[in-house]
Amino acid sequence: MARIISVSNQKGGVGKTTTSINLATALVACGSKVLVIDFDPQGNASTGLGVVKTSDYNSYALVTERCTIKEAVHQTAIPNLDVIPSTMHLSGAEVELVSVFSREFRLKNALAECETEYDYIFIDCPPSLGLLTINALTASDDIIVPLQCEFFAMEGLSQLFQTIELVKAKLNPSLNLMGVLLTMYDNRNKLSSLVAEDVKAYLKDKVFDTLIPRNVRVSESPSFGKPVLLYDQKCTGSQAYMKLASEFLSKFKAGATV
Ligand SMILES: Nc1ncnc2c1ncn2[C@@H]1O[C@H](COP(=O)(O)OP(=O)(O)O)[C@@H](O)[C@H]1O
Ligand SMILES: [Mg+2]
Numbered sequence: 486m487a488r489i490i491s492v493s494n495q496k497g498g499v500g501k502t503t504t505s506i507n508l509a510t511a512l513v514a515c516g517s518k519v520l521v522i523d524f525d526p527q528g529n530a531s532t533g534l535g536v537v538k539t540s541d542y543n544s545y546a547l548v549t550e551r552c553t554i555k556e557a558v559h560q561t562a563i564p565n566l567d568v569i570p571s572t573m574h575l576s577g578a579e580v581e582l583v584s585v586f587s588r589e590f591r592l593k594n595a596l597a598e599c600e601t602e603y604d605y606i607f608i609d610c611p612p613s614l615g616l617l618t619i620n621a622l623t624a625s626d627d628i629i630v631p632l633q634c635e636f637f638a639m640e641g642l643s644q645l646f647q648t649i650e651l652v653k654a655k656l657n658p659s660l661n662l663m664g665v666l667l668t669m670y671d672n673r674n675k676l677s678s679l680v681a682e683d684v685k686a687y688l689k690d691k692v693f694d695t696l697i698p699r700n701v702r703v704s705e706s707p708s709f710g711k712p713v714l715l716y717d718q719k720c721t722g723s724q725a726y727m728k729l730a731s732e733f734l735s736k737f738k739a740g741a742t743v
Pocket of ligand 2: 501502503525529530609610
């Protein structure tokens, strides 16, 4: 059975897509079979994984029941790493589904048919707390929340946590906050370390030990349609995502998140 993980934060530009792509790739490098669902109408995860977004088979078609899960899944250039791409049409799903019965369960129901095929399924969420994110959280076992090491990093977190509590109360009682991930950490910048200290003081063991450094190779790789591990295996960004993969796996082994 696949473990389903939403990568979510309603702020844009905090590293959700980068983390979805690169943690997924690092887990594949560790021997797992992984699916990434691009659930943001901007489609950045699809581009970053080198998948063309012109096909009719995508996350929008899936949640509006215009295609099956088998049709929606595309292979990437990396063996054992699949993706369900997205297009701008996905933004229309928020409106289209409003009057639909069980609209919050569309993604969960669709994924039930492929859960035995993967070890992990990552959902790259959009920068909002609307129906798409609610669908993602309803379908998920765990959530990873990337936080950029900048001033105002924690602003909006309480709103996200409220949404998580609401989903737990009404739709998905076993949803678990796996951890907050500090991204774009710059060790030459005092603000980065101050933000990291603040976040750890506030959220304690809910913060991943692994810090993702700001690294230009990480930001260059999507323009080549490649995860950073394929673009430059040795850079600090690749090493950080490999470290994150082993921390992620050890959390499951320890049973800490179950
Ligand atoms: N560790 C990093 N080092 C350098 N640039 C990064 C890093 N993580 C993300 N970025 C860049 O920051 C921008 C926002 O990241 P992204 O993953 O797209 O955020 P989100 O999906 O939350 O909007 C992108 O241009 C991305 O390439
Ligand atoms: Mg994104």
